[in-house]
Amino acid sequence: MILPLLRRMGQTVFVLFGISALVFAVFFATPGADPTARIAGRNAAPQTMEKVRKEYGFDRPLPVQYAIMMKKLFITRDLASYANRGELVVPEIMRAAPVTLSLVTGAAIIWVVLSIGMGVLAAACKGSWIDRLLMMVGLIGISIPVFWLGQVVNLITQNRYHDTWLFSWVPGLGYVPFTQSPLAWFRALVIPWCVLAVMFVGIYSRILRADLVATMGEDFMRTARAKGLSPSRVLLRHGLRTALITFVSLFGMDFAQLVGGGALLTEVVFGLPGVGRLTYQALNSLDLPLIMATVMYSAVFVVLANAVVDAAYLFLDPRVRDVH
Amino acid sequence: MSTDTHSHPLLDVRDLCISFTSRGQSIPIVENMSFSMAGREILGLVGESGSGKSVTAMALMGLIDAPGVTITGSVRFKGQEILGLPAREFRALRGREIAMIFQDPMTAFTPVYTIGWQIDEQLRVHNKFSRKQARTRTIELLAEMGVPDPANTANRYPHQLSGGLRQRAMIAMALSCNPSVLIADEPTTALDVTVQAQILDLMRKLRTTHGSSILLITHDMGVVAETCDRTLVLYSGRVAEEGTTQDLFAHPQHPYTAALLASIPP
Amino acid sequence: MMTKPSDTPRTSAGPWQSALRSLLRNRSALASLAVLGLIVLACLCAPFYARHIAHVDPFVSNVAGTIMLDGQETDIMQPNDNPLHLGLSPIGPTGHTTYLLGADSQGRDIMARLLYGGRNSLLISFSAAVLCLIMAGAVGIVAGFFGGITDMVLCRLMDIMWAVPVYLFAISLSIVTITSNLRIGPFVIEADNLLIPIVIIALVYVPYAARPVRGRVIALRQAEFVTAARCLGVPRWRIVLHDILPNVSTTLVVMGPLLMAMALLAESALSFLSIGVQAPAASWGTIILDGEG
Numbered sequence: 001m002i003l004p005l006l007r008r009m010g011q012t013v014f015v016l017f018g019i020s021a022l023v024f025a026v027f028f029a030t031p032g033a034d035p036t037a038r039i040a041g042r043n044a045a046p047q048t049m050e051k052v053r054k055e056y057g058f059d060r061p062l063p064v065q066y067a068i069m070m071k072k073l074f075i076t077r078d079l080a081s082y083a084n085r086g087e088l089v090v091p092e093i094m095r096a097a098p099v100t101l102s103l104v105t106g107a108a109i110i111w112v113v114l115s116i117g118m119g120v121l122a123a124a125c126k127g128s129w130i131d132r133l134l135m136m137v138g139l140i141g142i143s144i145p146v147f148w149l150g151q152v153v154n155l156i157t158q159n160r161y162h163d164t165w166l167f168s169w170v171p172g173l174g175y176v177p178f179t180q181s182p183l184a185w186f187r188a189l190v191i192p193w194c195v196l197a198v199m200f201v202g203i204y205s206r207i208l209r210a211d212l213v214a215t216m217g218e219d220f221m222r223t224a225r226a227k228g229l230s231p232s233r234v235l236l237r238h239g240l241r242t243a244l245i246t247f248v249s250l251f252g253m254d255f256a257q258l259v260g261g262g263a264l265l266t267e268v269v270f271g272l273p274g275v276g277r278l279t280y281q282a283l284n285s286l287d288l289p290l291i292m293a294t295v296m297y298s299a300v301f302v303v304l305a306n307a308v309v310d311a312a313y314l315f316l317d318p319r320v321r322d323v324h
Numbered sequence: 325m326s327t328d329t330h331s332h333p334l335l336d337v338r339d340l341c342i343s344f345t346s347r348g349q350s351i352p353i354v355e356n357m358s359f360s361m362a363g364r365e366i367l368g369l370v371g372e373s374g375s376g377k378s379v380t381a382m383a384l385m386g387l388i389d390a391p392g393v394t395i396t397g398s399v400r401f402k403g404q405e406i407l408g409l410p411a412r413e414f415r416a417l418r419g420r421e422i423a424m425i426f427q428d429p430m431t432a433f434t435p436v437y438t439i440g441w442q443i444d445e446q447l448r449v450h451n452k453f454s455r456k457q458a459r460t461r462t463i464e465l466l467a468e469m470g471v472p473d474p475a476n477t478a479n480r481y482p483h484q485l486s487g488g489l490r491q492r493a494m495i496a497m498a499l500s501c502n503p504s505v506l507i508a509d510e511p512t513t514a515l516d517v518t519v520q521a522q523i524l525d526l527m528r529k530l531r532t533t534h535g536s537s538i539l540l541i542t543h544d545m546g547v548v549a550e551t552c553d554r555t556l557v558l559y560s561g562r563v564a565e566e567g568t569t570q571d572l573f574a575h576p577q578h579p580y581t582a583a584l585l586a587s588i589p590p
Numbered sequence: 591m592m593t594k595p596s597d598t599p600r601t602s603a604g605p606w607q608s609a610l611r612s613l614l615r616n617r618s619a620l621a622s623l624a625v626l627g628l629i630v631l632a633c634l635c636a637p638f639y640a641r642h643i644a645h646v647d648p649f650v651s652n653v654a655g656t657i658m659l660d661g662q663e664t665d666i667m668q669p670n671d672n673p674l675h676l677g678l679s680p681i682g683p684t685g686h687t688t689y690l691l692g693a694d695s696q697g698r699d700i701m702a703r704l705l706y707g708g709r710n711s712l713l714i715s716f717s718a719a720v721l722c723l724i725m726a727g728a729v730g731i732v733a734g735f736f737g738g739i740t741d742m743v744l745c746r747l748m749d750i751m752w753a754v755p756v757y758l759f760a761i762s763l764s765i766v767t768i769t770s771n772l773r774i775g776p777f778v779i780e781a782d783n784l785l786i787p788i789v790i791i792a793l794v795y796v797p798y799a800a801r802p803v804r805g806r807v808i809a810l811r812q813a814e815f816v817t818a819a820r821c822l823g824v825p826r827w828r829i830v831l832h833d834i835l836p837n838v839s840t841t842l843v844v845m846g847p848l849l850m851a852m853a854l855l856a857e858s859a860l861s862f863l864s865i866g867v868q869a870p871a872a873s874w875g876t877i878i879l880d881g882e883g
Contacts, residue, residue, distance in 0.1 A: 014746070015746075015750055015753055018746065018747075018749075018750035019753055022750055022751065022754065023762065026763060026766060027762065030766050030767070143851075145859065145862075145878070147858075147859065147878060148878050219431035220431060220433055220434040222387065222426070222432075223432045223433065223434075224434065225387055225418075226418060226423070226424045226426075227418070227419040227423075227446045227449065227497070228415050228416065228417070228418035228420060228449060228450060229415075229419075229449055231411075233449075242434065242435065242436055245436070257756070260755045260758065261755040261757060261758040262756075264863075265757075265859055265863075268863070279758070283761065283765060283863060283864075283865060286765070288765070291761070291765055292762075294758070295754070295758045295759075295761070295762050298755055298758055299753060299755070299758070302753055302754070302755060306753065317436065318436060318481040319435055319483050
């Protein structure tokens, strides 16, 4: 049990290094363009350019530049934005992180509960109209781009029908910290949660149904029925528990991807000041240090989360435990 | 055993027909099968693959619920008709009165629970056992089946056990509620020859220790010769021949039985 | 014995024909195909629609313009319907060929832009999917067939690429390419070139598509017909070309539509963030962005 965990940590460190190198290469080693100009922002003065070149070591070889960058990002954390008058980038990200986390966690709870319900129901009624209806709904959910859905929902709840009894409770776009008022926090987030969850409900319910249907053909399901267990117990305790292994590993990856920037579009549409919206604002002002920092921190988060998922996998599936 | 066995046979199958419907055509799998089992009897059901052995077993367990399958005839258990019994009543029977063990013990246990958990589950579904009582009984059963260090084995996962141990655990689970009938579908096919002999030995002992009748499904005439009191030879869904194992081996009536016997390596 | 260069009929006639036959039997698949075909056709006809049916130019802003509706001259920007009639809002669906779906905030015909945008969106997603399949096929085949260190290096590289969230990866690449023109040797790629989103989207999905290809190739490498070819002394490149590639193509074809759908979503997301298709050109993503507010 200890050895596989250690090996996994080694891999994680390697991937972390690889990602930082990759991101660095994308931003500073793309052919044909001067990174100094990108960092300094549009129409920067020659003095600023010179300062940037010194600060980031652009006159020195690439490995040194890489080392300087990593130091500024993770050790001294004094990477500053030029487009935004020297605002320190890392604290900005730390301030935005709770918003993203609130958004994604809430959505995740919704999509896990709904997709398990839908997937199990569809699998239990395999072949019936309920099954077909649920899977159709899932497919529609998958095909709707989240930013379109978000805008349409905004149009309805903020604009067209805001004054009707149905949507008068909907607050304006934006975020309220949980510590300030839990109720306001909930009201501000409940619509974004649902919108973000729609696509994942579709994906997960379809995957879970397919897994469950495949599991139903397994020998151990026949054994469970031969034991005289009730159909619901067979489906839930034996079928669902086994199918959940795939489900959980997928969930971990998607959750991490969302926290690490995948929720960007939802944040932009609903004006939630999370990491994604920070990246978006940086995009609009071409604030390269900020973008690079968000990408780097997100990637780190994703990698660490994946490592956690793998560890969870070890606990969930006894077979994996003994393979190593 | 119960007194019922004097008035009725324990299990009485009459004119059992099973057919699958595919694209509007009805394909018979089992045709007019009739046999009966007495208490503490080991009945062999022999035939090549595809002759309808496993389908018969599944039908007796009431486990066929696929659309397009029609089952007719009569199956009486202790005098009670069980074919077409409501699902809930059949469930109470399944695992408690009629239990089954399967061919491949590797895939027949749910991989994510311990062996002990799975035996406990069956005990607790059919009896009012506490968790602790169930586990005590589980360990007893495992010990009885010749599992070494049963308390420890109960806490292990299916993939951690050898094939022979898994099959012993499977038998322990099937016998946990002292069923009157045990259906064993190729219980030794997936095992090594030495382990095979041990398992057959165990099954022979079961009828004295647990008083169960066993319906042993196999394609191996050697297994039949060693274990069964009476034997039913199945050929493409029909009963080709029936008789005590001794008679059958001494004077096979049906050419197919003769061919089967000839196929045993000397 | 190995001098039979025509390989198409030998390798693919059977499976393709049976696939076609089962497609023809599947009514919902046929209906979907028909709808998709109609959309593609409509988008291809965008210039024709704009010039000859709607009589508009969907790429210039037309805030002060007027159109003829039922012989009446109507402003494109209508007064707001709030009580004070403050501000202007673009005209809604007219029910006429001109401005069929109304105007956007710059007074441009939405229907015409929708069709033009569809051309870009479909072109980008289709090209990106094809390009991605080619790259993923190459990576998967090389990794799977040669194995060993090659495989390990490629696999780790894919792992690393896939660990960066897809949209963030695409954003990073886009921001770098649209801040300044990309210069590769003698070639300069303008920031508004459609090639940029195509290549970016294709690139970020390579790890996703390469993995199953690699798995398939590894299985094929041990297949008997490959062993047989090896024993006959067939050169490796020939085995890859004649034995591996035709068999992997089914995996690639199955992934094609899925990738195209993902590419379409990625394209509209990038364009929505205004780092995909650049104004004044349209795509379905930019149109959603235009509708904001």
